[in-house]
Amino acid sequence: MCIMSSEWSPSVTVAAVIEHGGRFLLVEEETCDGLRLNQPAGHLEAGESLIRAVVRETLEETAHTFEPRALLGCYMSRGRSSRNQGDTTYIRFAFTGDLGSLDAGRQLDTGIVRTVWMTAEELRTCPERHRTPLLMACVNDYLAGKRFALDVIYTHPASVTIAAGDAS
Numbered sequence: 001m002c003i004m005s006s007e008w009s010p011s012v013t014v015a016a017v018i019e020h021g022g023r024f025l026l027v028e029e030e031t032c033d034g035l036r037l038n039q040p041a042g043h044l045e046a047g048e049s050l051i052r053a054v055v056r057e058t059l060e061e062t063a064h065t066f067e068p069r070a071l072l073g074c075y076m077s078r079g080r081s082s083r084n085q086g087d088t089t090y091i092r093f094a095f096t097g098d099l100g101s102l103d104a105g106r107q108l109d110t111g112i113v114r115t116v117w118m119t120a121e122e123l124r125t126c127p128e129r130h131r132t133p134l135l136m137a138c139v140n141d142y143l144a145g146k147r148f149a150l151d152v153i154y155t156h157p158a159s160v161t162i163a164a165g166d167a168s
Contacts, residue, residue, distance in 0.1 A: 010089040014054040015041035015134070016066050017096045017142045023117035024139060025099065027061045029131065030111045036131035037116070037123070039138060041092070047161035050153055054095045060109040065100030070147035072096055075134045094138040096147065
């Protein structure tokens, strides 16, 4: 019999790093610490692949479709949970890809005030406004040209609920 401890469980998140014309798409969101900037990002949900999660989170937070083209990397940090205010370890999978169409009638996710486009230099001048230190790490990796093919991510079919027409 295998007994697993439930004492520690990291929070798995996804983020979309989207650049156009030297500017990065960000969301400005309400947090316990005030308005903060972040990439479109959020938590992996049960029955969801990482790729499906980043597509969903981008749509929910920006009202744009998103087509992931590459994995930028996997990042780890610790911080205060927005869900329960406890100390949490975050494991973030960051993707880059193509921003698609805007659903102008779609309401942004709860807590998201607006989307903004900022240059890397503008972001470097306001680290106190970043929701997470991973924001700049992801931008720096994007600018450094880091890209991994999406097929480096394997999702066992038993771990996801497949929606009609979706195998990601």
